[in-house]
Amino acid sequence: SSKVLKTDEVxxxxxxxxxxxxxxxxxxxxxxxxxxxxxxRPPSLPEGTKSMKIMxxxxxxxxxxxxxxxxxxxxxxxxxxxxxxxxxxxxxxVKDVEEVKKALSDGxxxxxxxxxxxxxxxxxxxxxxxxxxxxxxxxTGLSGSDHDMEGRIVTAEFESFYLISTYVPNSGDGLKRLSxxxxxxxxxxxxxxxxxxxxxxxxxxxDLNCAHEEIDIYNPAGNKRSAGFTIEERESFRxxxxxxxxxxxxxxxxxxxxGYTYWGYRHGTRKTNKRWRLDYLVSESMAGNVxxxxxxxxxxxxxxxxxxxxxxx
Amino acid sequence: SSKVLKTDEVxxxxxxxxxxxxxxxxxxxxxxxxxxxxxxRPPSLPEGTKSMKIMxxxxxxxxxxxxxxxxxxxxxxxxxxxxxxxxxxxxxxVKDVEEVKKALSDGxxxxxxxxxxxxxxxxxxxxxxxxxxxxxxxxTGLSGSDHDMEGRIVTAEFESFYLISTYVPNSGDGLKRLSxxxxxxxxxxxxxxxxxxxxxxxxxxxDLNCAHEEIDIYNPAGNKRSAGFTIEERESFRxxxxxxxxxxxxxxxxxxxxGYTYWGYRHGTRKTNKRWRLDYLVSESMAGNVxxxxxxxxxxxxxxxxxxxxxxx
DNA sequence: CGTGCAATG
DNA sequence: CATTGCACG
Numbered sequence: 330s331s332k333v334l335k336t337d338e339v340x341x342x343x344x345x346x347x348x349x350x351x352x353x354x355x356x357x358x359x360x361x362x363x364x365x366x367x368x369x370r371p372p373s374l375p376e377g378t379k380s381m382k383i384m385x386x387x388x389x390x391x392x393x394x395x396x397x398x399x400x401x402x403x404x405x406x407x408x409x410x411x412x413x414x415x416x417x418x419x420x421x422x423v424k425d426v427e428e429v430k431k432a433l434s435d436g437x438x439x440x441x442x443x444x445x446x447x448x449x450x451x452x453x454x455x456x457x458x459x460x461x462x463x464x465x466x467x468x469t470g471l472s473g474s475d476h477d478m479e480g481r482i483v484t485a486e487f488e489s490f491y492l493i494s495t496y497v498p499n500s501g502d503g504l505k506r507l508s509x510x511x512x513x514x515x516x517x518x519x520x521x522x523x524x525x526x527x528x529x530x531x532x533x534x535x536d537l538n539c540a541h542e543e544i545d546i547y548n549p550a551g552n553k554r555s556a557g558f559t560i561e562e563r564e565s566f567r568x569x570x571x572x573x574x575x576x577x578x579x580x581x582x583x584x585x586x587x588g589y590t591y592w593g594y595r596h597g598t599r600k601t602n603k604r605w606r607l608d609y610l611v612s613e614s615m616a617g618n619v620x621x622x623x624x625x626x627x628x629x630x631x632x633x634x635x636x637x638x639x640x641x642x
Numbered sequence: 643s644s645k646v647l648k649t650d651e652v653x654x655x656x657x658x659x660x661x662x663x664x665x666x667x668x669x670x671x672x673x674x675x676x677x678x679x680x681x682x683r684p685p686s687l688p689e690g691t692k693s694m695k696i697m698x699x700x701x702x703x704x705x706x707x708x709x710x711x712x713x714x715x716x717x718x719x720x721x722x723x724x725x726x727x728x729x730x731x732x733x734x735x736v737k738d739v740e741e742v743k744k745a746l747s748d749g750x751x752x753x754x755x756x757x758x759x760x761x762x763x764x765x766x767x768x769x770x771x772x773x774x775x776x777x778x779x780x781x782t783g784l785s786g787s788d789h790d791m792e793g794r795i796v797t798a799e800f801e802s803f804y805l806i807s808t809y810v811p812n813s814g815d816g817l818k819r820l821s822x823x824x825x826x827x828x829x830x831x832x833x834x835x836x837x838x839x840x841x842x843x844x845x846x847x848x849d850l851n852c853a854h855e856e857i858d859i860y861n862p863a864g865n866k867r868s869a870g871f872t873i874e875e876r877e878s879f880r881x882x883x884x885x886x887x888x889x890x891x892x893x894x895x896x897x898x899x900x901g902y903t904y905w906g907y908r909h910g911t912r913k914t915n916k917r918w919r920l921d922y923l924v925s926e927s928m929a930g931n932v933x934x935x936x937x938x939x940x941x942x943x944x945x946x947x948x949x950x951x952x953x954x955x
Numbered sequence: 956c957g958t959g960c961a962a963t964g
Numbered sequence: 965c966a967t968t969g970c971a972c973g
Contacts, residue, residue: 389964392967392968393966420968420969448963449968450967451962451963452963499963502963502964593964593966594965594967595964595965631966632965632966632967702957702958702973703959705958705959706957731958735959735960763958764959812972814972814973815973869973907958908957910956945956945973
């Protein structure tokens with residue numbers, strides 16, 4: 330049309346189409362750019378390159394996702410053709426695993442479900458794979474706490490690495506569970522990974538429930554005491570994972586790029602792109618093999634979006 | 643079309659349009675007929691006859707009903723132009739009464755809400771009136787039990803009678819609450835009514851949670867130990883209400899007519915008309931004034947349908 | 956089967 | 965503003 334848009338209108342029009350390509354921060358610091366999956370992904374690997382595509386997604390209730398005709402994990406499979414999909418917050422009960430497996434099984438014959446047995450329909454992780462893993466373990470097997478009761482970890486062993494799908498406990502309203510999160514969970518997870526590393530490299534994926542740096546959150550100043558951005562969690566993230574050699578693959582590939590993976594339902598913030606990057610793919614020793622670490626912000630059905638990792642093998 | 647229907651098809655076609663005009667009983671006893679609101683209602687009262695139209699409806703959650711654009715209590719008002727509407731199972735909390743009042747107030751300026759304070763969002767009765775009552779009382783004020791905690795009675799005093807909107811406790815799965823229902827509730831209610839009668843006639847309305855006779859239920863043989871049709875409840879209904887002079891107005895007007903007011907969601911039984919008559923308008927001394935006691939089975943939005951009473955005054 | 960709550964995020 | 969389970973019917 331011939332209508333001339335004012336600056337504000339241009340912005341909101343962009344926001345309506347692809348919000349994640351717009352930097353919603355009022356004062357973008359340094360030279361930050363917004364992540365754009367259409368322009369910031371590398372060319373495909375040459376034909377015949379041995380590789381593996383891993384995706385991870387906090388689905389916030391898998392049953393609800395499967396109800397949406399517009400989308401299902403298998404439609405994601407058609408679009409992305411991944412080899413392995415890690416899920417968090419499946420909210421699946423042990424008794425419903427078989428039923429859910431059927432709904433998913435379309436070429437992905439191997440799936441492993443870690444369910445909460447303390448609170449039903451809470452938390453829950455899974456690994457869905459087209460490749461049969463060498464072994465699978467549920468929980469950490471390490472002593473100390475609720476971890477292994479809440480279905481927060483499942484590990485699949487592949488030929489050249491271990492793959493962990495984990496859902497790190499939220500510190501909760503009023504930071505009720507902050508000390509548990511830091512002292513018990515993060516440390517146990519760190520020790521668990523160290524154990525695995527003794528035999529093979531580890532790819533750690535999932536909802537790590539921490540926006541590590543200011544660039545990873547919409548309003549850093551306003552969230553200093555919010556679960557997921559407390560200084561305690563951020564330092565724990567560094568100490569327990571990064572300092573042990575793990576790599577935030579997205580950040581390594583895209584320094585200075587703002588890419589969110591979580592919006593939350595509470596304030597309708599997906600369309601204004603005001604949120605957090607919580608879902609990492611963080612891998613040790615495999616960092617050199619990463620071809621692409623990417624975000625798919627236009628996939629709906631959850632308050633998180635899926636992210637992917639392409640590994641050269 | 644030119645297609646010739648078989649008998650079965652004709653029946654199911656009737657069932658699809660107006661199930662309540664079809665007697666779903668396999669073996670209708672005696673000469674029972676199905677209630678048909680289009681053919682079994684008397685002509686309107688002559689212009690100028692002083693009368694009052696009272697309706698009662700177990701809405702199974704008023705908030706949900708108000709969400710349905712297709713229908714609301716006020717649309718019922720437009721269609722039926724009642725003077726007073728009694729509600730049961732409003733499931734309204736005390737804190738939400740004002741909000742709900744606003745949604746309803748369209749000519750009905752006087753409404754009175756008895757809410758459960760023991761279990762929030764449970765039970766709950768109301769009287770919504772275009773006429774201002776002389777007085778209102780919540781509960782029975784009689785000692786003994788939970789009654790007055792669960793918002794199961796509200797009474798409005800009009801010039802020539804008391805009007806009670808009540809939601810009689812369901813005896814529950816496994817008849818857990820049967821003895822409470824009989825020994826405590828029914829007796830207290832009966833005593834309460836007797837007290838009121840000392841000053842004025844009483845019109846008792848609501849979900850009385852009892853199918854009194856075999857004609858009032860789809861499958862009498864199969865429900866002898868079902869809450870609402872136990873011999874205990876049926877005898878209590880007779881002893882505490884009918885034997886004290888109260889009249890089942892619908893039954894008096896329509897002997898041998900099968901009219902249900904409750905279907906339940908559990909087995910999709912509204913379309914097959916397989917259910918119960920639970921919602922009575924039972925009045926003492928006013929029985930001679932009843933012009934019409936009727937059922938509106940085509941009103942959706944609840945697992946009960948509304949029923950009405952037209953009183954000549 | 957459907958309501959409304961509670962816990963959780 | 966969503967999810968799931970739960971009590972209740």
